[in-house]
Each structure stands twice: as C-alpha cells, then as structure tokens.
Amino acid sequence: MKDEGAYILDWVAHYRTLGATDIVVFTNDVSDPTDHILRRLNCMGEVHHRFNRVMRRGPHKSALMWAEHEPAVREADWILVVDVDEFLDIKVGDGTFQDLIAEHPEADAISFPWRIFGNAGVEKITGESVPRQFTKAQPAEGKPGEHRFFKTLFRNDKTKFNRMGVHRPFLAKNHAPIHWILPDGTRVLEDDKGGALHLRDHYGYEGAQLNHYALRSLDAFLNKQRRGRANHFKGTIEMGYWKKFDKNDEEDTSLAEKFFAAEAYRRRLLAQDEALARHHEAALDWAQRMARKARREQQCKTFLKALAQLDAPASEAARDVA
Helix, strand or coil, X not given: XXXXXXXXXXXXXXXXXXXXXCCEEEECCCCCCHHHHHHHHHHCCCCEEEECCCCCCCHHHHHHHHHCCCHHHHCCCEEECCCCCEEEEECCCCCCHHHHHHXXXXXXXXXXXXXXXXXXXXXXXXXXXXXXXXXXXXXXXXXXXXXXEEEEEEECCCCXXXXXXXXXXXXXXXXXXXXXXXXXCCECCHHHHCCCCEEECCCCCCCEEEEECCCCCXXXXXXXXXXXXXXXXXXXXXXXXXXXXXXXCEECCCCHHHCHHHHHXXXXXXXXXXXXXXXXXXHHHHHHXXXXXXXXXXXXXXXXXXXXXXXXXXXXHHHHHC
C-alpha cells in the first residue's frame, strides 16, 4: 500500500469479517498516515505491517518476494493476494472463506474473476465505505470472447505451488495433480493452469466475485494519478486507464447490502484505539486536501477537460438531430 489511509479500515474490517486470520501488508514511500494506521493495527493484532524494500521488479512484486519469508505466510493453510481496492464478495454459506472452502473441499485453488465497478459519477472523497458508495459495475455476463483478470485463493501446498504471484500462484516443478476451480465449482481448463492471468466466457460469480474498485471517486483517481502504479516504476494512469475501469452498466448491491458486518467491525476498531481514530481522520483529511491540490495542477486540468469532453460528441449529435 501507498497513500491509502482513507480506505484501509474498511478493507481490513471486510477481510477480517470474511474470516481471514492473518493479513500481511507491505508499504513503501508513504506520504499520508497509511503507516501510522497500519502500525496501530499491527499493535492491535489486526495486521502484520511491514516496510517494503522495493527492488527493480517494482513495489508489488517486491512485497510478494519478501512476504514469502513471513511466518504468517509460511504457516498459512490458504493464501490470497489481494489489493486495497479489491473486495471479495462470497455468496455461499455465511459469506466466509471457511464456508466457501467447505463448499469445495477438494479444491486446491479457487480463482475469483474481477468484476469492475465504475466511478458512478461520484466526485468527492468521503468517509462512506467504498462498497456502499459504488454499486455500478460492468455486466455480469461478458461479451463473447471477453476476458477478465482474476485473483486466486490457494492451498499453501509446496508439492503443488511454488510461490505467490500477483494474480495466481506459480506452479511447483513436477507438481502433484491440482484441482483448480472457479467460485461456482467450474473446473479451470488444464491449459489455463500453467500461466493464465484471465478467464473468458464464464466467471463463476454465483459462488463469489472479486469487486474491483480501481477508480473510486474522481478525486481519489486524481490522487492515484499523482501516486503512480504499484506494478511499475514508470507506469502512468491516464485517460485510457479511466476508460478501462469506468464501468457503470449494471447495478450490483450484493456486497453493499451485507457490508454492515464490516462497518460494525470498523466502528469497534475506532472505539478501541483513540490513536487509530485520529490517524484515520487525518488520512481522510489528507486525501481530500491532496485532491484539491491536484485539481490546481496543469496535468489534472488537462485530464479533467478531456474527461468533460468524453460525452461531447453525443451531446452535439443530439443538438444536430434537434
């Protein structure tokens, strides 16, 4: 994580209520109260916070490399690599990891295809939880041939999996047979087990889906532009990125309607530790101030002008018809 302080508590609370026993978080080059929040959560036993020594491979992959040495990772039964803008919506049993695994006791790996949630016209950063605030998403049914990236929950079994990857584990050499499925139990094709990062045609959303809130509010996106990408030192976040992730085709309130458990968990955390509450409020204030600052910069002004012009052709066409 980097400069994600305004969003950490909802994310941690959500995965704890899903049944995650250990959450390992790496941070690097932080400017907001992210590290302060995570240090408090570390002291409270809610997360394992580590400072990321970033190598040439970039922040994200460096964190995964160091995480392999963490006791909480080495001793885990199951592992999932997931980012702060990704919220898993489990739809079987009580909506927990334990019930999902019990539903598929033979599984060695369960891949959760993304379902992208768009900006939905939200401009400002507020304290409202992301899953409740953003409920517009891409269609559940993909177009023919469309692919969607996924993240993977997998058994910590070294006879089958060698190490973690951003989207899926790397396979062990001469690995034992692997039962790899989607959340609804559909088998992942043998050809996809070796190195596929995305799936086509069927996503298994009936069992679970990974809600991906890559944009969040417009101001949050402007802050993300200034921060840069996690996987690349020189990666840029421009209009193409916005268009890719601004999907608002269908209303999906599945996670929003049951997010009350995570919100209650967050309230308990805030009530339990005064310093954590202060850092959380400071992070929200920081994000709002940085967005106001970003809007005064020329790069941002250019982006906002281009964004305003996206619908211009449709408006002009309407005027021509009139």
